[in-house]
Amino acid sequence: MILDTDFADEMKQYSGDTALECFNCGTCAALCPLFHDNFPRRMIRYVQVGAKERILENANELWRCLHCGLCTHTCPREADPGEIILGLKQMVVETRRRS
Amino acid sequence: MTNPNDKENKDDTHNGKVGVYICHCGGNISDHVDVDKVRDAAEDLSCVKVARTNMFMCSDPGQNMIIEDLENGEVDRVVVASCAPSLHETTFRSAVERAGANPFVYEHANIREQVSWVHHGDPATDKASTLVAAAAAKAENLEPLHPVRVDAFRHATVIGAGIAGMKTAVDIARQGIDVALVEKTTQPGGRLNTLHTLAPDGEKAGDVVDAFYEEIQNSERITVYPNTQVNDVKGYVGNFTLTLATDGENGRADTTVDTGAIVMATGSQSYTPFNGEYAYGEHPQVITLPELIQTLAENSGDENTLTVNGKKIRNMVMIHCVGSRRIPGIHETKEDANLNEYCSRTCCSAVLHAGNFIRETFPGTSIFDMYRDIRTYGRGQEELYNRAAENRVVFMRFEADAPPRVESSDTGNFPLSVTVSDGLTFNEEMTVPADLVVLATGVEPTDISGIAGMLKLPRGNDGFLNEVHPKLRPVELPVTGVFLAGTCQAPMDSSEACNTAGAAAAKVSALLGKGYIELDPFVAHVDEEKCTGTGACVDACLVDDALELVETEVAGQTVKKARVTAALCQGCGACVAVCPENAIEVNGWTLKQYEAMVDAIAAA
Structure with missing residues (x-):
């Protein structure tokens, strides 16, 4: 999969580019009540590196999120994972509408 | 008590x-x-x-x-x-x-x-x-002994005028001892001449070189020999004679220097990737970290984006551990080249220092940093890592047996692509498009086989010089009167090189300060009464010039007797074993003493 180096910029219109603050500690995934396949850590990492393709492939996962806010509350880098998940939902909807 | x-x-x-x-x-x-x-x-x-x-x-x-x-x-x-x-x-x-x-x-x-x-x-x-x-x-059975005292030239020779050599020369000269500073290139400075700013503080490398060079030029005690190599070494501690060969406009000229101590400050060089290693040599936009640093000095900093080889760099990939930490059986290298299994220590900080400079000066250039491990050891260096994260450098981690693949590409008009199985993304394979790939090449010792052979200096399999003991005698070589400073010993940054240089200078100053040197008395001693001049000891001696036969007068007759040059004798005892007359002994380890020990062990 080829990364999209402009993806972080693209995300600015939905949720800011705070994913670039992430240092991959995994606190968000450890606390997330979904306890599902490194959610939301994996999604945040996809945004950080520009793996837009992977996000679109696994978009269903985004709708599992309860938006409880635990991840955003505890993120040591203030990367705001909850907000990013919300922004990703908007991005996915927007992308599908356009195609 | x-x-x-x-x-x-x-x-x-x-x-x-x-x-x-x-x-x-x-x-x-x-x-x-x-x-x-x-x-x-x-x-x-x-x-x-x-x-x-x-x-x-x-x-x-x-x-x-x-x-x-x-x-x-x-x-x-x-x-x-x-x-x-x-x-x-x-x-x-x-x-x-x-x-x-x-x-x-x-x-x-x-x-x-x-x-x-x-x-x-x-x-x-x-x-x-x-x-x-x-x-x-x-x-x-011990007898009182007295140290071997030899006169010493109050003069030291430092080989290599990089930062370690310059610091050593300056520190020795401050102690009132004359110094010859021998440099094989045209100017002092060594590898600092190729650097832009120094991690972690960002001080200009040129300013540090200038500060040392100014003191060297103003010092009456330091003589710099540029374009010069050591051609020959004779003598022993306190009394070395070096032949220096200087390349000048009128060809090569030899100078003889009498010197009391020698400091090896011969330094290191950056590893050169072999052709095809991470596409190096096959693609012009694959360069080494030292090459990147050269271009940083050339960029004005007025632009939003870094320019390398005339191309705007939108995205670049930096790859760690190139030519370092190689594992036998996994990594390959050029024919006859060393595998370089060691960590070069300085590259992690150098990569992040350069990356921070780029991200802070050229925000339009983004960076992917692909590492095996990040080792920003040392004061103020972990901060470089944190700052790189704040500067939004994206880190990706690869395993030793799965290095990134660098390939030509036409994706999204990027000339290169780097594919890596990224440990931070759960080992998913990802391809990063890039305008530039920078290889963080490791540190290799300068080829000093010539002088190391002349002085019989020990080197490890990695080619670096071996000190006597890493803690008890960290800047001394086993040849008495020869010391080391800087990266000829191991990969180290400029601060650490200066530490070893200061230590070597202190050792040299203590050695030569008095004008004479006292050596251990455990050297061969000839009993002239017993010596019949067979010469067996001279043949057995392992050290050039330590033993010779000399003619003396005994009762009106000219006879040959063995004579020891105490300063050169290593006290190995090879001569003792071969003498048919038992006429030569090593002081402090005589046959009588050995016999007493053996008797005591047998009786116990």
Whole structure:
């Protein structure tokens, strides 16, 4: 999969580019009540590196999120994972509408 | 401190005056060796006058026991049974000297490394007693010796004028000793000349070079020899003669320099990737970190985006551990090249320092950093890592056996693509499009086979020079009077290179300060009465010029006798073994002393 180096910029219109603050500690995934396949850590990492393709492939996962806010509350880098998940939902909807 | 259990009144079968002092080493020895039993056994030896124990013989009370007994005339030979002689032999010799005795009437028995650390129970105690008996028997036969004194030139030669060489030269000159600073290139500065700013503080490398060079130019004591190599070395500590070959406009000119000490500051070079390693040499946009640093100095910084080779760099990939930390069986290298299994230590900080500079100066250039491990050791260097994260450098981690693949590409008009199985994204394979790939190449020692061969300096498999001991003698080489400074020893950054340079300069200054040098007296000694001039010893001698046959007059006749140059003799004893007349001995290790030791061991 080829990364999209402009993806972080693209995300600015939905949720800011705070994913670039992430240092991959995994606190968000450890606390997330979904306890599902490194959610939301994996999604945040996809945004950080520009793996837009992977996000679109696994978009269903985004709708599992309860938006409880635990991840955003505890993120040591203030990367705001909850907000990013919300922004990703908007991005996915927007992308599908356009195609 | 006297132990009330010590028995000092010996019966008349005891005629020797050896004092034996046995150390507990705070339990290190006494937990496994019954030291009281060892003392009792020592007391029974006819050569031993007193035998005492102490918790720590190296402590002041411990040493004072020896001094008191010597001053009272109680003993005239000393044995301490304790740790390895490399740790405390000199400590106890100097205690003996402080008591007014000759420091060489001392013998050391190692009952820690050779006994308590490797044996337990009765066998440990028995072996300790045997070693003490042997040492006491030898001590009884020791004769006072005097250090070999040689005159020394108050002049040192530093080979290599990089930052380590410059710092060494400046520090030695400040002590009032003349210095020849030999540099094979046209100008001093070494690898700092190729650097932009220094991690972690961002100081300009050129400013540091200038500061040292200004002092060198203003110093009357330092003579710089640019475009010069060492062609020949003769002599020994305090009295080396170097032949320097200088390339000038009128060809090569030789200069002879008399010098007392030599400091190897021959430095290192950056590893050059082989053709095709990460596409290096196959694609112009794959460059090494030193090449990137050169272009940083050339970029004005007015632009939003970094330009390299005339191309705007929108996205770049930096790859760590190129030519470092290679694993046999996994990594390959050029023919005849060393595998470089070591960590080059400086590249992680250098990558992040350059990355921070780029992200802070050219925000339009984004960076992917692909690493095996990040090792930003040292003060102020972990901060470089944190700052890189704040600067939104994206890190990706690869395994040693799955390095990133760099390939030409036409994706999204990026000329290169780098594919990696990224440990931080759960080992998913990802392809990063890039305008530039930077290889963080490691550190390799400069090729010094010529001078290392001339001086017989030991090098490791990695090509770096080996010091005598990394902690006890970290800047000394086994050839007396030859020292090392900087990255000829190991990969290190400029601060660490300066630390070793300061240490080497201090060692040289202490060595040459008095104008003469005292060497251990454990050298070969010829009994001229017995010597018949067979020359067997000269043939057996391993050191050039240490032994020779000279003609002398005896009873009106000219005869040949062996003569030792004490400053060159290593005290190996090869001559002793071959002499048919037993006319040559090594001081402090005579055959008589050996025989006494063997008898004591056999009797134990």
